[in-house]
Amino acid sequence: MSNWERLQIKILKAEEERVKKKAAASNIGAGTSQKPSMSDLSQGKPTQIARSAPKHKRKRREISEAVREAERAREAGKEKEDRLRSLTLSADDMTVMEKSLYVGLDCEMVGVGDGGKRSALARVTLVDFDGRVIYDEHVRPRERITDFRTWVSGVKAKHLKAALSLKECILQVADLVKGKIIVGHALKNDLQVLMLQHPVAMIRDTARYRAYMRSHGKEGGKLRPRRLKDLALDFLGMEIQEGKHDSADDARAAMLLYRAQRTEWEKELRKTHLHRYTKANGKKKRNLRDGMQAP
Secondary structure, three states, rough: OOOHHHHHHHHHHHHHHHHHHHHHOOOOOOOOOOOOOHHHHOOOOOOOOOOOOOOOHHHHHHHHHHHHHHHHHHHHHHHHHHHHHHHHHHOOOHHHHOOEEEEEEEEEEEOOOOOHEEEEEEEEEEEEOOEEEEEEEEEEOOEEEOOOOOOHHHHHHHHOOOOOEEHHHHHHHHHHHHOOOEOOOOOHHHHHHHHOOOOHHHHHEEEOOOOOEEEEOOOOOOEEOOOHHHHHHHHOOOOOOOOOOOOOHHHHHHHHHHOHHHHHHHHHHHHHHHHHHHHHHHHHHHHHHHHHHHH
């Protein structure tokens, strides 16, 4: 190797060390830079060394990202408003009398008995078709409360000091829902703690409506109810039950879910009732025919 070649190698090494020191001084650290090799330098290839953007460019990028985030939030809010507005418009063809036939129901429970495992009624809320609260009362259970379940029910001891007795509440709620179509989520539990019986044909339970249920398993399977919180988020864009539950918010969400599918829901119910009537009527005719043919 000639002295000239040794000098060239020495110069290349010195250049590589200089580039390394310059990259370290500029705090690259992001892993996006590619260090030039000796072969690249010897062949005269251009080298690209990523440098951290100047402060004013970083600030400009942060502002642009914040603007984009604000636009996305604004679009999401507009989409939610449009969805709720469409629900309102879908009910414009209903008269005041028709709307008065609907009432939304939701209850909050506390725990009684050993370990608070059994549920007892502690709050009842009723809303009208438009989501306005028409009844909201706390209830004093007959048994001693062993678990207020405040973290989910929102009920505290102070709420029950001047609360209604269970009997008073049952009589008042029974009077308000009499002859009305009750809308709610998992209404079986609410009606059970209220000790009320209501005609099945006048119940609209969002936990039992097929369009709001989901099959479990890869190949489908039995439809199972979904949480009201998930339904409200997926179909209404509403966030509810973030921490403590509010029976008024839950009743409104159930009513909005019903309104979103009201037309299709009622069509399905009419078909089901017609099928049951036809089946029952056909059975009566067969029984009558068999009786006439009997000796």
